[in-house]
Amino acid sequence: MKLYNLKDSNEEVNFLNAIQHGLGKKQGLFFPKYLPKFNSHDLKKLISMDFITRSTHILSHFISDEISLNDLKKQIQSAFSFTQPIIAPVTKNISCLELFHGPTLAFKDFGARFMATMLSYWKNENSIMTILTATSGDTGAAVAHAFYCMHNIRVVILYPKGRISALQEKLFCTLGKNIHTIAVDGSFDDCQYLVKKSFNDTKLKNKIGLNSANSINISRLLAQICYYFEAFALIPPQYHNDIIISVPCGNFGNLTAGFIAKSLGLPIKSFIAATNANDTVPRFLKTGIWNPHNTISTISNAMDISQPNNWPRVEELFKRKKWNLQNLTSKSISDAKTIRTLQELHKIGYISEPHAAIAYRALKKNIQKTDFGLFLGTAHPAKFQDTIEKVLNIKLNLPNSLQSRVHLKNFSHQMKPNFLNLKNFLLTQI
Template sequence: MELFNLKDTGQRVSFSEALQKGLGSNQGLFFPAQIPKFDDIDALLELDLVTRSSTILGRIIGSEISQQDMADIVSTAFSFEAPLVAVDDNIFCLELFHGPTLAFKDFGGRFMAQCLAKIAGDRPITILTATSGDTGAAVAHAFHGLANIQVVILYPKGKISLLQEKMFATLGGNIRTVAIKGDFDHCQQLVKSAFDDAKVREDIHLNSANSINISRLLAQVCYYFEAFAQLPEDKRDNVVISIPSGNFGNLTAAMLAKTMGLPIKHFVAATNSNDTVPRFLKTGEWAPAPTVATMSNAMDVSQPNNWPRIEALFEFDYLDKDVLSGQAVDEDYTQLAMKQLAQVGYVSEPHAAVAYRALTKQLSEGQTGIFLGTAHPAKFKESVENVLGQPISLPPELAECAGKEILSVELDNDFDQLKDYLYRELNIQP
């Protein structure tokens, strides 16, 4: 597989190099030089999740990973289901929260960890990543205990739910967590600054596990095929997918799936009040506003990292711009959507509720709608209970960590402080 840097098209790398670099020069994202297309989608949809995903990923990545190794990687990474649950006659929720950290990012995090362990071998690696909620847990659990890999996770202090924080900030070992005094965009910029510092990058052997890493993005492509595989055949022709969007990795993966031949009719980029993209799609003006805190905190992102990849899909004529529309959903309508879903017997957390509300605003007669359930409702126990007025029990994965001590350190939004911390914690001489 060959990829190129969207900010420096002369920089060409293999999948292995992109996996280990994370970002290209000038903080550029890697993008596939070629995107394969599957001709017989129906036959692909007949396969089980692991076999189908191994086929898709093997075709994309090519000979760098043998088909047997790919099958082993995928069977280890995708060891849980992604059920498509009917909410009404023509609307379904793709539940992506049945992995070990109860969030969709288990797919990408575990696939990346297995690929990196296979490719890097004995070479030391430091994963530096930022999280607005669920990435932290998925990455921490995927890499916890892996030899020669250190993980440092930045997150905005006080701006994620306590249970989200407990799932990754209590592990210890090779997992280090840092609460940054700022918002997620500040955390994200600190990660970019570290990658932009050649000495830091080389000294610490930096890699990132955010959705900017191509391995995570490719893994996410697979569950859109799984959604279609579970749809009745007579509902596959006119499908609209609404995706709760923060960093826009999930939407990028969905659009890659369409590029590969999956017959998705339309995409809705569903955001909360951090509505940079919906405004851009309406006005053509890219004007990020200051990030505001919402109950759907994993989407509290004003400058989404993956947006350049979506623009590339348009620019290189893989997709027409009219396949995408945006829809912002404020706090009041988020709560209303949670209540509406509860009335039909479906308990949802805020992110899925945003996607559901956006879908119902844009779905036309005769269309089938799918919205993504990206996290287990219990990860937002307090918010869900407050909105719905009913208790939610904790699944074992959350109950186990709820009483553990948070091991994080706190730092200012200051790159020099972060750099000193990294050198000190990893015992590296500056």
């Protein structure tokens, strides 16, 4: 399988090169040159498989010439060795696809752990790699735990100081060893800018073996395709042509994976791109003008992103498939509406969290009685304990994976959003 650089189509790499380098020339994103297509017979066979076998079959179409099927299955078994996605009914025709039953209680566990196992499989034992990634909340924990104590792999995670929940921070800033965390005095977009700036420094990149575990890395994106097929397998067959999926969007990697799943033959009726007040994409779809505003802090902090990295992949896929972007529904939901939605969900017996609530709200406004609506639950409500307890006036029990870290020391460094400071840290402090 070849992948090409969206900013320089002459640059083509294989899967191994793509996950090792993260970005191509001119900081271009890699995208598959060939997208397989499953017909109805193929799809029927896929749906009959278990999650691991099906995921192996799907991902083998992208990387089978670089790894044997047996070895790929072993890596996927290792990566996805936690509770699989669950569909939780919420109303008569709306359910939540819960993707937060992994080790760090977020959907990011799928992509981060798959990337880690694949890099571990291929990595030269004596070479040193530095994973530099930015997080708006959940990526940091997933990446940190996926790469924790891996030989000759150092992880540096940037996050916006004071703009992620205390429990999100505890999950990845208390590990130490090969995991280094930096609280940046700025927004997630500032963190993301520093990552891009680092990749643009060729000498730095080569000297420390720089790589990224953000959703700009194609391995994370491909892994996420798998749970869309799992969702389809869990939904009763009579609804298979009437599925609407609402995705809470920040960097738009989750939605990109959903569209790739659709392009492979999954008959999803439509997707909804749900955002918070950081509404760059909804405004773009209305006006045709790409005009990111300053990032706004919200209670759905993992979506506080004004310049979503994966949007070029969405545009590229729509162009290749000759789909019309104007047919994509994208809704921006305010904090006030998010709070009301959390309360509404609680009244009908479902405890959610802000990101999923946004997806539910957007879905509820854009669904017909004959549709099967699915909104993505991307993080466990307990990760937002303070917000949920205050909004719903309840007491949440923390899962063990969170409770065990509450009183641990935070090892984070503090930094202004200055590239030279970061460069010095990367060269001297790790």
